[in-house]
Amino acid sequence: MGSAGQNAWKLADHPKLPKGKTIAMVVLDGWGEAKPDQYNCIHVADTPTMDSFKTTAPERWRLIKAHGTAVGLPSEDDMGNSEVGHNALGAGRIFAQGAKLVDLALASGKIYDGEGFNYIKQSFDNGTLHLIGLLSDGGVHSRLDQLQLLLKGAAERGAKRIRVHFLTDGRDVLDGSSVGFVETLEKDLSNLREKAVDAQIASGGGRMYVTMDRYENDWNVVKRGWDAQVLGEAPYKFRSAVEAVEKLRAEPKANDQYLPPFVIVDESGNPVGPIKDGDAVVTFNFRADRMTMLAKALEYADFDKFDRVRVPKIHYAGMLQYDGELKLPSQYLVTPPEIERTSGEYLVHNGVRTFACSETVKFGHVTFFWNGNRSGYFNEEMEEYVEIPSDVGITFNVQPKMKALEIAEKARDAILSGKFDQVRVNLPNGDMVGHTGDIEATVVACKAADGAVQTIIDAIEQVGGIYVITADHGNAEDMVKRDKSGKPLLDKSGKLQILTSHTLEPVPIAIGGPGLKAGVRFRNDVPTGGLANVAATVINLHGFEAPNDYEPTLIEVVDN
Numbered sequence: 001m002g003s004a005g006q007n008a009w010k011l012a013d014h015p016k017l018p019k020g021k022t023i024a025m026v027v028l029d030g031w032g033e034a035k036p037d038q039y040n041c042i043h044v045a046d047t048p049t050m051d052s053f054k055t056t057a058p059e060r061w062r063l064i065k066a067h068g069t070a071v072g073l074p075s076e077d078d079m080g081n082s083e084v085g086h087n088a089l090g091a092g093r094i095f096a097q098g099a100k101l102v103d104l105a106l107a108s109g110k111i112y113d114g115e116g117f118n119y120i121k122q123s124f125d126n127g128t129l130h131l132i133g134l135l136s137d138g139g140v141h142s143r144l145d146q147l148q149l150l151l152k153g154a155a156e157r158g159a160k161r162i163r164v165h166f167l168t169d170g171r172d173v174l175d176g177s178s179v180g181f182v183e184t185l186e187k188d189l190s191n192l193r194e195k196a197v198d199a200q201i202a203s204g205g206g207r208m209y210v211t212m213d214r215y216e217n218d219w220n221v222v223k224r225g226w227d228a229q230v231l232g233e234a235p236y237k238f239r240s241a242v243e244a245v246e247k248l249r250a251e252p253k254a255n256d257q258y259l260p261p262f263v264i265v266d267e268s269g270n271p272v273g274p275i276k277d278g279d280a281v282v283t284f285n286f287r288a289d290r291m292t293m294l295a296k297a298l299e300y301a302d303f304d305k306f307d308r309v310r311v312p313k314i315h316y317a318g319m320l321q322y323d324g325e326l327k328l329p330s331q332y333l334v335t336p337p338e339i340e341r342t343s344g345e346y347l348v349h350n351g352v353r354t355f356a357c358s359e360t361v362k363f364g365h366v367t368f369f370w371n372g373n374r375s376g377y378f379n380e381e382m383e384e385y386v387e388i389p390s391d392v393g394i395t396f397n398v399q400p401k402m403k404a405l406e407i408a409e410k411a412r413d414a415i416l417s418g419k420f421d422q423v424r425v426n427l428p429n430g431d432m433v434g435h436t437g438d439i440e441a442t443v444v445a446c447k448a449a450d451g452a453v454q455t456i457i458d459a460i461e462q463v464g465g466i467y468v469i470t471a472d473h474g475n476a477e478d479m480v481k482r483d484k485s486g487k488p489l490l491d492k493s494g495k496l497q498i499l500t501s502h503t504l505e506p507v508p509i510a511i512g513g514p515g516l517k518a519g520v521r522f523r524n525d526v527p528t529g530g531l532a533n534v535a536a537t538v539i540n541l542h543g544f545e546a547p548n549d550y551e552p553t554l555i556e557v558v559d560n
């Protein structure tokens with residue numbers, strides 16, 4: 001806060017709300033509100049705790065927006081996601097997010113004037129430009145149209161040899177859509193070849209099995225990608241990427257998210273695009289969590305997470321800088337949103353002791369994303385972040401309860417310990433199991449998350465505290481693709497089209513607990529409230545006024 005120093009962090013006392021109440025801040029990942037039917041797993045599941053908020057205290061339950069411009073995404077067609085959702089929840093303001101910033105930089109051409117592009121350009125004369133990232137139009141981690149513009153822009157600016165290493169999606173888009181995306185990419189590359197650019201696909205694999213792990217859950221995922229992308233080695237070799245994806249998808253139980261790694265080889269069987277000394281590499285995902293591990297492998301001289309075998313001397317840039325604290329990667333094409341003065345930082349400066357917890361796959365959501373894409377503590381003495389190791393190497397439909405119970409117990413213990421003023425958790429079940437498309441398992445997942453909420457509010461009851469229960473975006477409440485009228489869609493063979501992605505639905509927020517002052521209720525004058533309004537609300541419940549530029553609080557205190 002520059003020269004203003006400590007004083008600038010000081011929050012004014014709330015005129016009506018007391019300090020010192022223990023607050024449980026619970027985020028149910030992937031828990032939206034939709035019409036009840038058999039594909040709404042939250043409706044089908046037995047969720048007495050979440051149901052009770054709505055029925056017993058309707059003035060302290062409402063819906064808030066969790067998608068589109070309300071969370072800084074380019075359009076109202078953009079579904080919510082964890083990154084933008086937790087950013088908004090923690091920062092209390094709406095920032096133009098990665099997807100939008102990249103759109104703007106490409107549209108204005110500014111992306112090509114920056115330091116990052118100039119850096120990779122140095123390899124264009126004698127080296128290859130490699131582009132690595134998620135190939136879909138999901139808009140959560142990357143977007144196909146941005147890759148297309150970047151390919152064109154790089155070729156126009158002198159890239160003579162280009163290799164694309166793609167990850168198939170099936171998580172933010174329908175399973176099976178990978179083939180179409182690869183065909184589109186192949187067309188673009190063939191257009192470039194007509195313009196004498198040697199452009200080809202070099203390798204591929206499914207995002208959840210190759211490269212896109214997060215929060216160091218399983219380095220083997222990144223290693224599989226490294227072997228294919230850098231070393232040119234993979235268990236499968238094909239002459240064409242369309243053939244690769246079609247063949248691998250024909251295997252029983254194949255799934256875009258989990259396709260095995262493959263490399264494209266030439267007529268002599270040699271990989272067409274391993275990454276070599278003197279090459280340039282761009283990771284074209286804008287979202288951080290699932291690119292950070294690869295960025296470390298590409299950038300760090302000291303690295304012991306797996307044997308890299310060969311570490312090429314490259315010019316590497318991220319689409320964005322993925323971690324502002326670690327300055328990772330050091331070169332990037334687009335400057336990320338500067339999400340500063342988050343609620344977590346304010347609260348720590350105002351004496352609020354914080355505990356945050358989730359299991360590995362969502363741990364960074366309630367820490368890194370919550371704190372504005374910043375790793376580490378603001379003040380080690382006042383914060384404790386606990387990570388419960390996630391199961392590794394499984395799809396979560398086989399373990400739909402995940403670590404909900406363990407997270408709830410850690411939260412309960414933190415609440416009862418009296419050592420913390422805010423106890424913040426993310427319950428991953430609705431989202432992680434929802435992404436598998438397994439409806440039965442998702443129902444079990446929702447029930448588990450509901451039970452965890454009950455454990456946490458029981459602890460809040462015991463200490464006379466307050467709970468705030470909300471979600472970051474929808475997922476489990478709708479498991480099928482629908483037409484405009486809401487009717488489930490069938491594919492060509494008459495099979496139901498399963499929706500593995502997030503949704504555009506709003507999410508619930510409920511507040512309560514014995515520590516909540518009588519007369520606190522949701523205001524009626526913020527009907528368009530969204531996730532960004534939650535931070536001011538929580539700051540109020542801690543007994544403070546929110547900073548002026550935060551989105552308005554959702555609550556008012558009516559005198560009895």
Ligand SMILES: O=C(O)[C@@H](CO)OP(=O)(O)O
Nearest residue numbers: 081082083140171172431
């Ligand atoms: O798994 C992920 O990476 C995304 C979906 O692409 O989900 P979430 O935003 O909930 O983390």
Ligand SMILES: [Mn+2]
Nearest residue numbers: 029030082472
């Ligand atoms: Mn999420």
Ligand SMILES: [Mn+2]
Nearest residue numbers: 030431432435
């Ligand atoms: Mn998700």
